[in-house]
Amino acid sequence: MERFDVVIIGGGPAGMAAALGAREKGASVAILERDDRLGGILNQCIHNGFGLHYFGEELTGPEYAKRFRDQVTKDDGIKVYLEAMVLSLTEDRLVRAISPTAGLIEIEAGSIVLAMGCRERSAGAIALAGTRPAGIYTAGMAQRLSNIDGYLVGKEVVILGSGDIGLIMARRMTSEGAKVKLVAEIMPFSSGLKRNIVQCLNDYDIPLRYSTTVTRVEGENRLTGVYVAPVDERMNPDLSREEYIPCDTLLLSVGLIPENDLLNGSKVEMSRITNGAVVDEYRQTSVPGIFSAGNVLHVHDLVDNVSEEAFVAGRSAAGFARGELSGGDTVNVLPSQGVRYALPQRIHKGEGKVKIYFRVDRVYKGRTVLVTSNDEVVKRKKTLVMAPGEMQNIEIDKSLIKGDISIITEE
Amino acid sequence: MKKYDVIVIGGGVVGTAILRSLAAYNAKVLLLEKSSDVATGASRANSGIVHAGYDAETGTKKAYFNVKGAAMYPALTRELRVPYRMVGSLVAAKEGGLPAIKALYERGVANGVKVEIIERARIEALEPNISPEIRYALYAPEAGVVSPYKLTIAQADHAVQNGAEIRLEEKVVSIKKTEDGYLVVTEKAQYVASYLINAAGAGAVEINALLGESTPEMKHAVGDYYILDSKAAGVVNTVVFPLPDEKGKGILVAPTADGNVILGPTSRVVPHDEAEVNAVTREGLALVREGVGKLIPKVDLRSVIRVYAGTRTAVGGDFIIEESCKFKNYFMLLGICSPGLTSAPAIGEYVAAEAAKSLALTKKEKMLPLPDRFHLTKATDDEIKDKVASDPAFGRIVCRCEKVTEGEILAAIHSPLPAHTVDAVKRRVRAGMGRCQGGFCRPRVMEILSRELNIPLSEVRLGEKGSEIAPYEVKDGYGKI
Numbered sequence: 001m002e003r004f005d006v007v008i009i010g011g012g013p014a015g016m017a018a019a020l021g022a023r024e025k026g027a028s029v030a031i032l033e034r035d036d037r038l039g040g041i042l043n044q045c046i047h048n049g050f051g052l053h054y055f056g057e058e059l060t061g062p063e064y065a066k067r068f069r070d071q072v073t074k075d076d077g078i079k080v081y082l083e084a085m086v087l088s089l090t091e092d093r094l095v096r097a098i099s100p101t102a103g104l105i106e107i108e109a110g111s112i113v114l115a116m117g118c119r120e121r122s123a124g125a126i127a128l129a130g131t132r133p134a135g136i137y138t139a140g141m142a143q144r145l146s147n148i149d150g151y152l153v154g155k156e157v158v159i160l161g162s163g164d165i166g167l168i169m170a171r172r173m174t175s176e177g178a179k180v181k182l183v184a185e186i187m188p189f190s191s192g193l194k195r196n197i198v199q200c201l202n203d204y205d206i207p208l209r210y211s212t213t214v215t216r217v218e219g220e221n222r223l224t225g226v227y228v229a230p231v232d233e234r235m236n237p238d239l240s241r242e243e244y245i246p247c248d249t250l251l252l253s254v255g256l257i258p259e260n261d262l263l264n265g266s267k268v269e270m271s272r273i274t275n276g277a278v279v280d281e282y283r284q285t286s287v288p289g290i291f292s293a294g295n296v297l298h299v300h301d302l303v304d305n306v307s308e309e310a311f312v313a314g315r316s317a318a319g320f321a322r323g324e325l326s327g328g329d330t331v332n333v334l335p336s337q338g339v340r341y342a343l344p345q346r347i348h349k350g351e352g353k354v355k356i357y358f359r360v361d362r363v364y365k366g367r368t369v370l371v372t373s374n375d376e377v378v379k380r381k382k383t384l385v386m387a388p389g390e391m392q393n394i395e396i397d398k399s400l401i402k403g404d405i406s407i408i409t410e411e
Numbered sequence: 412m413k414k415y416d417v418i419v420i421g422g423g424v425v426g427t428a429i430l431r432s433l434a435a436y437n438a439k440v441l442l443l444e445k446s447s448d449v450a451t452g453a454s455r456a457n458s459g460i461v462h463a464g465y466d467a468e469t470g471t472k473k474a475y476f477n478v479k480g481a482a483m484y485p486a487l488t489r490e491l492r493v494p495y496r497m498v499g500s501l502v503a504a505k506e507g508g509l510p511a512i513k514a515l516y517e518r519g520v521a522n523g524v525k526v527e528i529i530e531r532a533r534i535e536a537l538e539p540n541i542s543p544e545i546r547y548a549l550y551a552p553e554a555g556v557v558s559p560y561k562l563t564i565a566q567a568d569h570a571v572q573n574g575a576e577i578r579l580e581e582k583v584v585s586i587k588k589t590e591d592g593y594l595v596v597t598e599k600a601q602y603v604a605s606y607l608i609n610a611a612g613a614g615a616v617e618i619n620a621l622l623g624e625s626t627p628e629m630k631h632a633v634g635d636y637y638i639l640d641s642k643a644a645g646v647v648n649t650v651v652f653p654l655p656d657e658k659g660k661g662i663l664v665a666p667t668a669d670g671n672v673i674l675g676p677t678s679r680v681v682p683h684d685e686a687e688v689n690a691v692t693r694e695g696l697a698l699v700r701e702g703v704g705k706l707i708p709k710v711d712l713r714s715v716i717r718v719y720a721g722t723r724t725a726v727g728g729d730f731i732i733e734e735s736c737k738f739k740n741y742f743m744l745l746g747i748c749s750p751g752l753t754s755a756p757a758i759g760e761y762v763a764a765e766a767a768k769s770l771a772l773t774k775k776e777k778m779l780p781l782p783d784r785f786h787l788t789k790a791t792d793d794e795i796k797d798k799v800a801s802d803p804a805f806g807r808i809v810c811r812c813e814k815v816t817e818g819e820i821l822a823a824i825h826s827p828l829p830a831h832t833v834d835a836v837k838r839r840v841r842a843g844m845g846r847c848q849g850g851f852c853r854p855r856v857m858e859i860l861s862r863e864l865n866i867p868l869s870e871v872r873l874g875e876k877g878s879e880i881a882p883y884e885v886k887d888g889y890g891k892i
């Protein structure tokens with residue numbers, strides 16, 4: 001049985017930043033990464049746009065990952081297990097993993113940072129009607145096949161959902177000579193970044209149809225076409241307006257789900273909205289010593305925010321392992337009036353500043369964001385446009401917190 | 412031209428059961444399958460229920476083979492290491508449904524099935540989440556659930572292990588009666604058999620037609636299904652049916668042998684040329700949701716991981732399992748719909764014995780057992796340590812949802828009946844059957860298949876010919892923008 005102050009599950013952007021955060025506090029660190037290299041999904045994101053906030057420059061995914069990987073691998077205080085899949089973890093922080101080289105790995109952890117990332121919602125999860133031919137992929141799977149393996153999945157493409165990976169893949173496949181015929185989005189707005197809609201669709205004249213869904217797919221061995229139809233406010237398709245689009249490929253970009261399977265059956269309190277753990281401003285879950293950061297906590301749209309969040313989690317996890325993490329009373333952070341969720345969900349009373357991240361439930365123009373505590377306004381911020389696809393944040397002074405915090409938007 | 416004692420046409424659960432039983436005789440036997448794997452038709456997409464045997468009318472072939480087959484399941488699945496659980500079944504009825512339950516009870520007793528009528532308190536003890544409207548149930552404690560495709564594959568593997576041959580992707584295109592047997596021509600080769608067995612499922616009518624044998628009218632009914640995440644397991648403990656109606660046994664809620672939850676099927680009659688299309692419909696899924704709501708309203712459809720459709724083929728009310736009157740040593744299995752899966756092992760023994768009688772075949776002294784396979788999720792820590800030390804591939808997890816290792820995938824690719832497509836791997840080891848549905852592992856499985864089969868990744872298929880997953884090479888990269 002090995003022992004480390006901080007054990008980090010996942011070696012993507014969150015895991016690597018958490019490791020560096022923990023090292024800043026002098027903790028001994030282990031990273032358990034299931035792939036054969038660090039970097040996570042960044043390794044297949046060969047487009048640029050990463051790091052604008054964190055590094056102040058535009059990097060590709062692999063470049064962004066490399067900046068962290070270089071720091072991680074040259075630090076002797078971080079032990080990296082590659083191809084290591086965690087099989088179980090306990091509330092007293094025993095981690096059991098498996099890898100081809102180390103066999104069964106058993107580690108006693110002073111604290112744990114969950115950094116497993118997220119997975120894509122599948123065709124099954126949206127109960128896609130029709131046949132089951134080849135030609136239907138999640139956008140990320142198609143991205144991996146083209147950018148890691150070097151193979152293109154098809155030539156005539158319809159994309160369901162306007163999540164960022166779908167938008168990126170619309171451009172990627174176009175650049176490979178494929179024809180992207182339509183991006184259909186069931187919601188009246190996109191969950192993707194505005195800049196991706198402009199740079200990946202508009203610049204290539206790829207049509208994006210809102211309030212539209214794929215009603216069924218056709219094809220025996222290979223997809224031959226899909227049917228699309230507009231939906232009403234309750235997302236029921238109007239089948240009388242069904243339209244057939246011949247295509248050999250359907251990419252799905254219909255949502256990301258934090259991959260918290262390791263927590264099934266555990267005592268960690270989960271949020272039904274984020275599908276991640278409920279955390280405080282240290283990113284500590286309801287089980288002491290278990291922290292969570294990155295897309296496993298809530299789905300981010302910018303890796304820069306992931307790094308920042310994970311750095312906090314790593315530093316705090318090191319503090320916990322060394323008995324230096326302060327506790328005390330907490331208040332709840334309650335979203336309402338246009339705010340779908342806010343994170344952290346709990347904040348300790350005390351000194352210093354804390355940044356609250358939140359997402360709105362639809363597109364709002366010219367709204368003011370208010371943070372109140374015991375019905376007193378502690379922060380006010382005017383915004384031009386807020387969209388569900390773009391995570392917002394607002395910083396407050398902890399000393400102003402008297403009781404539970406509400407975060408709301410106002411005309 | 413290769414000569415065989417017996418040729419079986421069709422690699423479903425019935426065809427492979429017959430093949431496996433034939434492999435127990437000193438005989439040269441061959442199975443021809445038009446698809447890329449066994450278990451690609453009705454044997455793949457069905458409810459996976461081992462029926463107790465109260466449904467079928469007493470005295471029918473359905474009743475006979477159902478009861479006999481169900482009794483074979485515990486030992487058979489142990490021998491072939493196929494997931495099977497004797498979870499019991501309930502036919503659930505509301506107030507006023509007692510006469511119908513009693514009729515089923517009587518039939519169960521007449522068929523020699525262990526059944527009892529239970530009321531609300533005992534129903535609730537078995538199924539705490541059952542609808543409050545349910546008052547009575549027929550309880551059959553010996554009903555079970557099985558993985559139908561794993562059984563089909565294991566029967567095929569076991570047959571091959573014992574000298575039988577299987578040719579995949581060989582559609583039969585012509586059959587001629589010869590003086591002492593049959594000349595069977597496929598897209599690829601010609602074979603001669605003394606005894607010919609038509610177990611082609613929905614395609615049995617075409618096989619009969621090739622020979623000039625007539626087939627009674629076939630009726631094909633498509634059913635839609637939902638599969639729920641293993642996280643939802645526990646919402647139901649037994650196989651819960653509604654009262655049967657003229658369309659069949661109705662929409663059930665059940666645990667699967669592999670630990671998921673299954674909901675369905677509907678019953679939508681389709682013409683013969685659509686019998687193998689298997690398209691899920693929105694209307695069908697809505698009917699399933701409605702049916703499930705009447706039995707176990709607590710089922711949470713947010714945990715759906717897969718929807719699919721399967722077709723069952725019937726000819727009249729009973730199975731047709733008989734030698735042709737017109738063609739000696741030509742045996743037909745027609746309309747093996749429910750309870751076909753349950754009956755298959757018993758049908759296999761019976762048909763093999765018929766062929767053996769005609770050809771005067773002798774039995775082998777014993778059959779070689781299927782070798783034990785390592786499965787990470789079923790191994791102890793000590794077993795895992797030993798296995799990974801001897802072969803690191805068993806420590807490399809490829810499918811993270813179902814915890815399937817590369818070693819297990821390699822074993823499937825190199826099994827007696829080799830898996831050479833992504834779906835074939837999935838059916839054998841569950842890589843891609845979890846909650847992410849292959850989102851992460853499919854490219855990895857493709858890479859392994861490409862390496863092991865020595866083909867480019869662009870030629871790796873999901874299933875049949877024409878189902879290549881990533882058929883084109885990336886050429887120009889971003890240079891083209």
